[in-house]
Amino acid sequence: MYRFQCKQETFRIGDVNFGGQPGKRRTALLGSLFYPRHSMVLDRVTGQVDHAKLEKALAQVSVAAMETECPFGLMLFAETGKAMASYLELMADRSHAPLFLDSPSREVRLAGAMRAAEMGIADRVVYNTLNAGVTREELDGLAGAGVRNAVLLAFNPADLGTKGKIYLLENGGGVLPQGLIEMAKGAGVRNLLLDMAVLASEQSAGNALRALTVSKSKWGLPCGCALHNAVESWPMVQRVKAQEPGIYRHVDTASTVIPIMAGADFVMFGPIESARRNMHAAAFADELLRQSTEELRYDREVPGDH
Numbered sequence: 001m002y003r004f005q006c007k008q009e010t011f012r013i014g015d016v017n018f019g020g021q022p023g024k025r026r027t028a029l030l031g032s033l034f035y036p037r038h039s040m041v042l043d044r045v046t047g048q049v050d051h052a053k054l055e056k057a058l059a060q061v062s063v064a065a066m067e068t069e070c071p072f073g074l075m076l077f078a079e080t081g082k083a084m085a086s087y088l089e090l091m092a093d094r095s096h097a098p099l100f101l102d103s104p105s106r107e108v109r110l111a112g113a114m115r116a117a118e119m120g121i122a123d124r125v126v127y128n129t130l131n132a133g134v135t136r137e138e139l140d141g142l143a144g145a146g147v148r149n150a151v152l153l154a155f156n157p158a159d160l161g162t163k164g165k166i167y168l169l170e171n172g173g174g175v176l177p178q179g180l181i182e183m184a185k186g187a188g189v190r191n192l193l194l195d196m197a198v199l200a201s202e203q204s205a206g207n208a209l210r211a212l213t214v215s216k217s218k219w220g221l222p223c224g225c226a227l228h229n230a231v232e233s234w235p236m237v238q239r240v241k242a243q244e245p246g247i248y249r250h251v252d253t254a255s256t257v258i259p260i261m262a263g264a265d266f267v268m269f270g271p272i273e274s275a276r277r278n279m280h281a282a283a284f285a286d287e288l289l290r291q292s293t294e295e296l297r298y299d300r301e302v303p304g305d306h
Contacts, residue, residue: 003296004263006220011191013149014098014124016071018193019222022263023293026286028224029256029279030100031061031272032075034087038271044079047086057272058094064276068283072275073098075128075268081111088112092121100128100151106138113145122146129153129195130184132168132175139187150189152180154211155197160204165196165211166218181219193266196225205230209262216263226268227255249274253281260285 003021010019016028033054034041040053065072074097078084084101091099099121101112109127116125127142127150142150156164156173167173169180176183184192194215196208208225215223231237231252241248256269256278269278 002263003293004216004220006217008216008220009222011222013126013191014073015096016073016098018191019220019265021293023286023289023291025265026069026071027260027264027282028071028073028266029275029282030073030075030224030266030268031275031278032077032102032268032270033057033091033272034083035077035271038077044083047078047080047083047090049087049090054090061272061275064279067276068279070279070283070286072279073100073126073266074272075100075102076112077102078108078112079103079105081108081115084108084112085115088115088119088121088125092119092124096124098124098126098149100126102128106133106135106141110138110141110145113142113147117145123148125149126151126193127189130180130189131155132157132173132180134176134180134183139183142184142187142189147187147189149191149193150184151193151195152184153195153197154180154215155199160207162207162211162214165207166214169194169215169219181221192221194219194221194223195268196223198225198227198229200233201230201235202233209259212259212262212264216265222265224264224266224268225259226270227259228252228268228270231255249277253277257281257285260289 008020040050042048076087076099078087101109103109116122127147129151131153154165154169156168158174164173171179196211198205198208212223237248237251256267259267
């Protein structure tokens, strides 16, 4: 096993610590709520939900977290600003976990950031994501809302390989005028989570694992990915999913463990309903990493080990 020589940055969002050396900290798991076709959502425009189903899902996550001591965050997917505000109001008092403002629309993400500031919970929310489509208006909006926590998506449409991801973060990769990290910091974002952008199995999904270790070695920032996205498009498992859903679940759980063994600080595992199996798998992987790093000795301490 390995220890990163670069100082590993750590910070706390909500009740979860992000970042650090593999084997010296637990991996945070991020599960999605209110995602497309989520049965608990009654109205996607207003954000009306089935409260009984929501409470059941949160109770299951709570049980899994107690069983495994696995830190977790909740990704709140919304398609309108009104829905995002509704979800934040629902979740603010139901969980101390970090709340990720998850939407394909920058207007919705910014609306969520503004509402979080109004509610006094800006330190608990994470803007998800800043990406290659970022605009000056969005950056100004982040600064205006006082956003301090954000996920940076290392998707480079001009280069799907590892270098494309790193260059997008470092210097813009020919897509942005500056590196995405520099742009985020310029907008006042202090706590950066680097998402290595797994979109589909045929889009060089495996490069996210190498990019993850390179990024932690280069910047020491917390890194992770949503490798389960690749499972959704993997032809081999899709051919048997309908007849044997258990096989799909096994592969899906494996997609949570693989990034952890590559050094991930956080993993996005998909629908919240799969939290228990993923948390148990992550806890096992974390324990193996802890054991494997116990005997590592260096002539000097590596910054960020504690």
